[in-house]
Amino acid sequence: MVVDDQPLWRDAVERDLAQAGYSVVAVAANGREALARFPAARPDVVVLDLQIPAPDGVEVTGEIVRQDPSVRVLVLSASGEQGDVLAAVTAGATGYLVKSASREELLAAVRRVAQGDPVFTPGLAGLVLGEFQRRSETPLDPAEPALTDRETEVLRMVAKGMSYRQIAERLVLSHRTVQNHVQNTLRKLQMHNRVELTRYAIERGLDAD
Template sequence: MSSDDAQQGQAPQSGADQAGAAGEERTVRVVLVDDHRMFRTGVQAEIGVTERTRVEVVGEAADVDQAVTVITATRPEVVLLDVHLPGGGGVEVLRRSATMMADPERPVRFLALSVSDAAEDVIGVIRGGARGYVTKTITGTDLVNAIFRVADGDAVFSPRLAGFVLDAFASTDAPPVDEALDCLTQREREVLRLIARGYAYKEVGKQLFISVKTVESHVSAVLRKLQLSNRSELTRWAAARRLV
């Protein structure tokens, strides 16, 4: 990802430079949420040298429950959030953090940091309340810049990902909200997509780190909510919405 992914035409400037320009040594407190420990370690090494970057990593989490617990305990200014997490995904973290995001005094803001550049992932977390979305190819300098901008309330996207969001909300071909899809939880959507792609229940369980019995329960809930009768109807429903 090039430097304009996070800056969009602005000259690169580090977090420390931004703080200096404001006449103070400002530090932004950050929580890292990603289910890959080695990736979290790498990000910590890249951006967590506070005296240089003015970013202080105050917590880490590997799944949805851990994320909500750590975010609630530390109340960071910015959360770097992976989209695909055990326990319901990044959207579930956003849903459970809605009160903290809406806090007028100390809002917690979210910046999605993911390997995925799929339009549905980008749109999903933005609709959930994230202030931006960058992919894991971003440089350390640009990530620090993005963190400071999100902490200030700005929206940060790479140009191509910003296009997804604009297209989604400007499109006249379909409504911006699919009420049927929105009635499903994030985990139910994940199960739906995998089942519609032909995965067996055991394979779905392995992918999502849940039991076969839990998969069966989610499938039953999806069929009931969507008023579908069987797996074939579910697959056709998902294909019609380009979810597979």
């Protein structure tokens, strides 16, 4: 599903996705249309501009992720401002690209986001994780659910930015098994996406060698 209030841009993104073999199940020009069409369209990935007529992209992201936690939201915005990026990720976006990204970068981002991998325009990932680290001043809870050794091992690799496929190859596991480990870890920690999981791992130093 493609959501953007600029017809030329929306049509171009839709065309690029269709040419790459993706099925565009819906388009919308504003937040109201996006929320109205989402339940029937049930897209796997939503490519969304933040600066759209109300409700804006952050509100739309939060609402569609609430309706369907499995949906992946890739923000495609003209803004690379820290506040916009953090608001989108906090609302549940899996990825964030600025509109200066090339067609190839967009298609690669859609492919990775569909797999559940967080994708950011270079420089933004560190900003997001750094900010979440600074925000977290909560002491560790000794009653936190225990992770298995394998789940911890997978979590370390997630924290280092490795994709599911790379983790599967490193541990000689199937892609599906790695996904299951991540889903189990998310459920145990009561988290919703890999960005939150990565933040958790970095806060605990699991990204260090």
